[in-house]
Amino acid sequence: MVDILKGKGPTKQFQKMVSTSKPPEVTVTVLKKQKLPKSSVDWNDVHLPIDILLLTVEDCEFLSCLSHLKPGFYKSCHKDLGYVYFGVLGDDQTTWLRIALIKCNKGSSVPGGSVVVVKNAVELLRPKAVFCVGHCSSLKGREAKLGDVVVSAKLITYAPTKVLASGTQERGVSVPLNKHLLNLIRSAGEGWEAPLKDPRQLEVTVHRDGVILSGPEEVASSERCKDLLSRFPEAIAIEMEGEGLYTAAHDLEVEWIIIKGVSHYADEDESVKDSWRLFASIMAASLTANILSDSMVFRCWPHYGGGYAEQRPHEQPPRALPSASPLGPAACNVRIKLGRPSNDELEELSLKIADKWDALGRRLGFDRAMLIAFDRDYDKLFDKAFNMLMDWKQKEGSAATYQTIYDALCHPFVDCRGLAEHICCV
DSSP: OHHHHTTSOOOHHHHHHHTTSOOOOBSOOOOOGGGSOSSOBOGGGSOOSOSEEEEEOSHHHHHHHHTTSOTTOEEEEETTTEEEEEEEEOSOGGGOEEEEEEEOOSSSSSTTOHHHHHHHHHHHHOOSEEEEEEEEEESOTTTSOTTOEEEEEEEEEOSOEEEETTEEEEOSOEEEOOHHHHHHGGGTTTTOOOOBSSGGGOOOOEEEEEEEEEOSOOOOOHHHHHHHHHHOTTOOEEESSHHHHHHHHHHHTOEEEEEEEEEEETTSOGGGGGGGHHHHHHHHHHHHHHHHHOGGGGTTSOOTTSOOOOOOTTOOOOOOOOOSSTTSOOOOSSOBOOSOOOHHHHHHHHHHHGGGHHHHHHHTTOOHHHHHHHHHHOSSHHHHHHHHHHHHHHHHGGGOOHHHHHHHHHSTTTOOHHHHHHHHBO
């Protein structure tokens, strides 16, 4: 403990003490389920496709990820997915990543397990990649200790076997990540600091070349742990959802990765894990947010189903809303309405925008010829503005949102922030 007080970092003795005690305090304020949005947004008003899909299982994993989204996230419900939370991540407001966060049941092939949920979610949301984030068990306590984060450079499915008189034959798969993410994780952990109130209490290691076992078991047995290591000596962690994630992602040809914090040693009693689940999930979610913070990296990645969703000239990036809390949807000074503006609101806007209607039109994606046509066909400024806005709403459909109008009105060339807040904000 003396070395710690002197600021030299944790000693081996202290690390051993930490392994059997409560985890260190963190700087992340994890949201409570009771504080989450009660109402949902109509699915038709959700801006699709998204960029990154985050897959979780338990509440501690889900809430840890949700707590890292920018303020202003919301939820919607689809009959094939249940509730999905939508938000943004990234350091550059001009290239924020659109995030969808979902939960599945524990395991891969169970009803509501990862193989079914990932398949449905990818086909509906069309992400560029799927990140499975949460906690796992360490197979090698000396190599991957409590609180460490394991990033899957390779996944091994251990359950499929063929039993012969001469012995057991492995029938599982051993697969590395796809090229894009495999290149990216070489730098995982660079620039990341574990969100600890006192960093001297625990050195959190990122295992970016981790080999993870995935199967139908939650292992808490020294004998089972030894058996698995004898079959797969390179593995350092084990979990239950990766097998289904890989199966669905491989079939759909979409990028995938597993990022999980160590909450338990697979050769120890189950009860040791309880106090570390949330801590391990926070570490994994924090590292994931750090990877996704450089959102420019993902800009050229294709969405599922093909196509590169570069922003059109009239599309503005999603905007985080001002909040009293940096990590949750606390009361906002300015909160932009969800969904699409009504015809009455667009009519009111047309009355008040006056001679700036054409500047607004350019921000909404109308080219010069289209604006000249509106100007020629209608005499009054109100009629020019109203017909332009109604044409925009009909053309854009679910993408014709309050957010888009707000951003266009706040553009320096339009400069109508007061009108934007009046029409678009709660």
